[in-house]
Amino acid sequence: MNIIIPMAGLGKRLRPHTLTVPKPLLPIAGKPIVHRLVEDIAKVTPEKIDYIGFIIHPSFGKEVEESLKAIAKKVGAEGKIYYQEEAFGISHALLFAKELFTGKVIVAFADTLFKAEFKLDTTQDGIIWVQRVDDPSQFGVVKLNDKKEIVELVEKPTTFVSDLAIIGIYFFRDGAALAREMQYLIDNNIKDKGEFQFTSALQNYAKKGAKFMTGEVTEWLDCGNKNVTVQTNQRYLEFIKDQPLVSEKATLVNSVIIAPCFVGEGAVIENSVIGPHVSVGENTRIYDSRIKNSIIQRESTIRSAMLENSMLGNFIIFEGSKLDLSLGDFNAIT
Template identity: 30%
Template sequence: MKALVLSGGSGTRLRPFTHTSPKQLVPVANKPVLYYVLEAIAESGITEVGIVVGDTAAEIREAVGDGSRFGLDVTYLPQAAPLGLAHAVLIAREFLGDDDFVMYLGDNFVVGGISSLVEEFAQSRPDAQILLTRVPDPTAFGVAELDDSGRVVGLEEKPAKPKSDLALVGIYLFTPAVHEAVRSIVPSDRGELEITHALQWLIDHGRDVRSTTISGYWKDTGNVADMLEVNRSVLEGIEPATEGTVDAATELIGRVRIEAGAEVRGSRIVGPAVIGPGTVITGSYVGPYTSIAENCRIEDSEIEFSIVLRDSHLDGVRRVQASLIGRNVTVTPAPRVPAGNRLILGDHSKVQILT
């Protein structure tokens, strides 16, 4: 069995970060989302992985290399434009051959991995197996319709009037039967070859398409709010460790990981939180669910429930929260501007002036 990981796409919902870096490489708990995907694939026993790449191919190649650090053998599959998930299957035909495969969107995060799913698929081998989860707004996803027995009878891509609240999670398992399906469909109104259309083609032609509804944690890390939520989820499971330097005037509370080469002086850190290597924190407060990457400086500042990417600097800022701060960013207080108030007040007035 092989794996196909989709790491193209423009990541418009994560701009401005994705103007300069692939969305799959934005870190949660100081590790790129794509790494969690590759680790889950390796844990399932799959070793051959094709990574579909687009405009950000160079950054993905630099981050993943040949895959050996994950115990994988990686092949890169260029996609000229993000023309849909089914198009990714189409261009990966030679790599996939006649093997079964799991297709995994590189910006999706599933707690617990995919080992049990892969094992179940290998034993029963339906033509396709999809993962579903209930969501409050199905219009933003591919949506599945099930009959009374739980069999998949219909699929729609981002429907205006969803027939259910069951959204497709970005993990799919296929036999080679899917190759005929992706060759047989036409682009949607969005100009893309939709995987939902390929799945519907299989259903319409009597093929066995099964589903598994998951109740565990899943997120499509396509926007800032979801990135912060995934970061929170991962940090809840970290083990505390102090590999860097922490002085006697610093207070560490809860699950805090200070990575090698980091230095914390005269500060208070409340976990779960992780401080990356080479980062220096002085006279500051770092609150729960915060990841600070490598080589940052946090001075006389307060931050919580946030992600700070490498080489960034916060100096003298109060209560930064629910924030995603990119690489090599500097945040400082704005200079105070002298201001005057000209008042013309009648008798018995009461005025409050913001100072």
């Protein structure tokens, strides 16, 4: 079993956080998004994962590449790096890792996390992971027949087709067959909306007899912008709240941690109330502050802060205002 993760996008909707760190390496509950994704896929996959191919932009650098290889190693796989400089659609991107499209393959997009209760059925030709949504017009959806087989994929339908939204994770029993369909698009310059679409390859594959089923997740978490990333951090902390999340090598002085929170190794928290739903990175120092529902990354210093629904990067120095006030009746400061 191989996993291919296209992640060469520059994450513009999450700037300024993605100016120095690729979006898939931003932390959720103390681990990079892509690390959480790989772990979650491994939990529902009954077979050994041999290789994980990361398709990245060359500008990400060697440090990022080594981090990705380490993530693969932690689930018993070998990480392989492939470079994509220009974006011409998902089918084009995936073919940079063409050598990994052998046997059973999972394709997963690196800005998606999920919660699932099923085990992957690797005897099926293909499985497209979905979740029911209230407004399917904002998503790609799948249409099923009476045998629960996928008969059509529709991108952002204007009239109701289905409420099963595609979350961006796919399984294929014959990776080589899928690769041939993607290569066919490239060789014949077959584009839709100016790109070599993944859905076009899937439709062609299905026309040749492949049967696709659904794997329905119980929760789908997005990391597309700051607000939803903070919300995903909140939900993920709830998922793992029974695990030890506060490092024994963190220092707490006259402070309260309202669970669930992640506090990394070497963090120092003094005279503060943290939580619920806060992630604090390694060696970050927080003084005289009240913080909830936020992500604060590593090696940062926070003083006198009142933060909520916030996301702070690495090596940040932030000092809130210390006020000496005399307020009369019926005043409000917000």
